[in-house]
Amino acid sequence: MTNERSDKEQSVEMHGGEAAVIGLPRSTSLEGAGGLWSRLRPVYEGLIHTSLLICASISVLVTVGIVIVLLYESIKFFYDVPVIEFLTGTQWTPLLKPQHFGILPLLCGTMLVAGGSALVAVPIGLGTAIYLSEYASPLFRDIVKPLLEILAGIPSVVYGYLAIVFVSPIIREIFPSAGVFNAASACVVVGIMILPMIISLSEDVLQSVPISLRAAASALGANKFEVTVRVVLPAAMSGIIASFLLAVSRAIGETMAVTLAAGATPKLTLNPLESIQTMTAYIVQVSLGDTPAGTIEYRTIFAVGLALFLTTMTMNLIAQYILSRVGERYE
Amino acid sequence: MSTKLDIYTTKRRGRVLNGLFTAACFLATITCVLVLLGLIWNIINQGQDWLDWDFIKHLPSRFPEKAGIKTALWGSIWLIGLTALFSVPLGVGAAVYLEEYAPRTRWRKLIQLNIANLAGVPSIVYGILGLGLFVRALAFERSVLSGALTLTLVVLPIIILASQEALRAVPDSIRRSAYALGATRWQTVWHQVLPASLPGIMTGVILSLSRALGEAAPLLVVGAMAYVPFVPEKLSDEFTALPIQIFNWTSRPQEEFHHLAAAGILVLLVVLVSMNAVAVFVRHRYGKKIRW
Numbered sequence: 271m272t273n274e275r276s277d278k279e280q281s282v283e284m285h286g287g288e289a290a291v292i293g294l295p296r297s298t299s300l301e302g303a304g305g306l307w308s309r310l311r312p313v314y315e316g317l318i319h320t321s322l323l324i325c326a327s328i329s330v331l332v333t334v335g336i337v338i339v340l341l342y343e344s345i346k347f348f349y350d351v352p353v354i355e356f357l358t359g360t361q362w363t364p365l366l367k368p369q370h371f372g373i374l375p376l377l378c379g380t381m382l383v384a385g386g387s388a389l390v391a392v393p394i395g396l397g398t399a400i401y402l403s404e405y406a407s408p409l410f411r412d413i414v415k416p417l418l419e420i421l422a423g424i425p426s427v428v429y430g431y432l433a434i435v436f437v438s439p440i441i442r443e444i445f446p447s448a449g450v451f452n453a454a455s456a457c458v459v460v461g462i463m464i465l466p467m468i469i470s471l472s473e474d475v476l477q478s479v480p481i482s483l484r485a486a487a488s489a490l491g492a493n494k495f496e497v498t499v500r501v502v503l504p505a506a507m508s509g510i511i512a513s514f515l516l517a518v519s520r521a522i523g524e525t526m527a528v529t530l531a532a533g534a535t536p537k538l539t540l541n542p543l544e545s546i547q548t549m550t551a552y553i554v555q556v557s558l559g560d561t562p563a564g565t566i567e568y569r570t571i572f573a574v575g576l577a578l579f580l581t582t583m584t585m586n587l588i589a590q591y592i593l594s595r596v597g598e599r600y601e
Numbered sequence: 602m603s604t605k606l607d608i609y610t611t612k613r614r615g616r617v618l619n620g621l622f623t624a625a626c627f628l629a630t631i632t633c634v635l636v637l638l639g640l641i642w643n644i645i646n647q648g649q650d651w652l653d654w655d656f657i658k659h660l661p662s663r664f665p666e667k668a669g670i671k672t673a674l675w676g677s678i679w680l681i682g683l684t685a686l687f688s689v690p691l692g693v694g695a696a697v698y699l700e701e702y703a704p705r706t707r708w709r710k711l712i713q714l715n716i717a718n719l720a721g722v723p724s725i726v727y728g729i730l731g732l733g734l735f736v737r738a739l740a741f742e743r744s745v746l747s748g749a750l751t752l753t754l755v756v757l758p759i760i761i762l763a764s765q766e767a768l769r770a771v772p773d774s775i776r777r778s779a780y781a782l783g784a785t786r787w788q789t790v791w792h793q794v795l796p797a798s799l800p801g802i803m804t805g806v807i808l809s810l811s812r813a814l815g816e817a818a819p820l821l822v823v824g825a826m827a828y829v830p831f832v833p834e835k836l837s838d839e840f841t842a843l844p845i846q847i848f849n850w851t852s853r854p855q856e857e858f859h860h861l862a863a864a865g866i867l868v869l870l871v872v873l874v875s876m877n878a879v880a881v882f883v884r885h886r887y888g889k890k891i892r893w
Contacts, residue, residue: 395629417633424873427844557728
């Protein structure tokens with residue numbers, strides 16, 4: 271692949287400059303103007319090159335923009351609230367007096383939802399991926415995969431609705447002590463939300479394990495279960511873990527479902543039946559109110575956003591790194 | 602599929618374990634499908650009685666019987682139109698640059714990694730960026746323009762990645778033959794590579810726009826209103842959108858509003874499913890014409 275690419279680069283270097291001089295169908299059809307056009311062509315090509323470069327640069331500028339905007343307001347925030355208090359405080363009540371700015375309750379809520387949804391999604395997702403990749407008939411796959419793609423396309427606000435109208439009543443039926451807003455219903459719907467991601471990524475990784483490994487194990491007398499669990503799964507493990515990381519990172523950043531389902535009670539608890547608040551839900555809560563710009567309440571969302579951005583970015587980077595090495599080992 | 606080769610011998614040993622494992626994996630798959638069907642059935646059940654023309658045509662209201670989604674629907678149409686206008690040229694342009702122009706250096710790898718990570722940034726962070734940049738710094742206020750620009754940032758990485766994939770699928774022989782005939786780089790891209798990759802690019806664009814249509818979080822942060830009694834008429838107008846309206850109705854305690862939310866979700870899902878159907882159609886109809 272890389273060799274082909276560099277070949278192409280070379281051929282482009284060779285032809286790029288000359289083509290303009292040789293002249294093209296368009297210039298031969300317009301006599302006289304042809305000379306002008308072939309002189310203008312390098313300028314035209316250059317303009318296009320530059321504008322495409324600008325398009326690509328914008329994607330980099332977005333990252334820079336995110337970092338600048340988050341840092342700019344966060345630094346002002348940390349001018350008033352010491353970083354230590356922000357990171358270690360156990361109370362989060364920026365909208366009430368007395369104000370406390372300890373992010374731990376929000377972090378705890380976020381991790382509770384992320385962990386709980388992983389508990390829901392990982393076993394089901396991995397099982398489905400294994401079935402689709404190793405066991406299912408092509409016809410079954412062709413039916414199930416598009417169905418799961420529908421699951422992936424459902425907007426997150428819809429999952430919030432389902433948590434309140436559908437999941438929460440069931441949970442309250444089983445555990446009467448649960449509140450209307452509880453972390454468990456958020457875990458269930460966010461778990462369903464990240465399922466398609468785990469399935470499709472893990473299935474890709476399982477498929478990338480070469481058939482020769484399966485055949486070799488089978489030739490040594492292993493049955494299908496042994497081949498799958500002792501050969502294919504270990505071979506794909508790093509990629510599967512990367513898919514879990516991406517899914518959990520998605521669960522951490524999930525907003526509408528947790529805002530609706532989990533309520534707005536920043537609390538340092540691991541009890542999934544209680545109402546909690548996540549980092550994202552807090553940002554929504556402030557956005558819904560009328561907090562004037564420039565106040566410390568307004569700046570909290572940038573500080574929380576920064577924490578959120580750093581968490582998900584780190585997880586994504588690790589996952590990307592692992593995924594980029596998947597498959598390399600067998601080539 | 603390669604793994605479907607029948608390389609396995611059936612033996613006595615471990616047959617029970619094998620059977621149990623297969624059953625467990627199958628159960629997981631069936632659970633996924635049943636959950637999907639259950640969710641959709643639940644929404645249809647809750648919302649179908651409230652879904653009629655009045656619901657589409659009415660303005661939002663405090664009274665559930667009179668409430669409709671007119672402003673939300675028009676708000677969403679405005680947002681999607683503007684988002685497409687901003688994000689498609691930018692995204693496809695960036696993809697063309699990265700695939701066809703950029704020298705394969707470390708810089709390009711870095712940009713590539715950056716875009717892949719941007720696709721994983723939570724959409725609410727884009728909302729915060731939009732709030733800081735468009736609403737405050739550029740003073741577009743809580744307008745349709747701010748909302749659309751924010752959504753553009755959300756979908757841009759997805760469009761770039763999908764378009765790159767489509768461009769990469771065009772074989773190099775096409776480019777070489779164009780260059781051999783004396784075409785410049787842009788002529789090669791414009792007349793050969795882009796038309797060949799168009800079905801893939803369009804599929805990516807439609808899918809990312811359908812994602813933008815369902816986004817609520819960044820719009821809430823940018824300041825979409827829950828109650829907007831008029832349809833936006835210019836870029837600086839306040840706005841609401843379908844997901845915002847659904848969020849608003851869902852967060853109310855009264856049962857009637859939950860039915861309204863379900864009806865709103867049905868409208869949203871119908872639009873999303875039709876967009877996906879178009880994407881599938883494009884992929885099949887125009888993807889097949891090209892035989893290399």
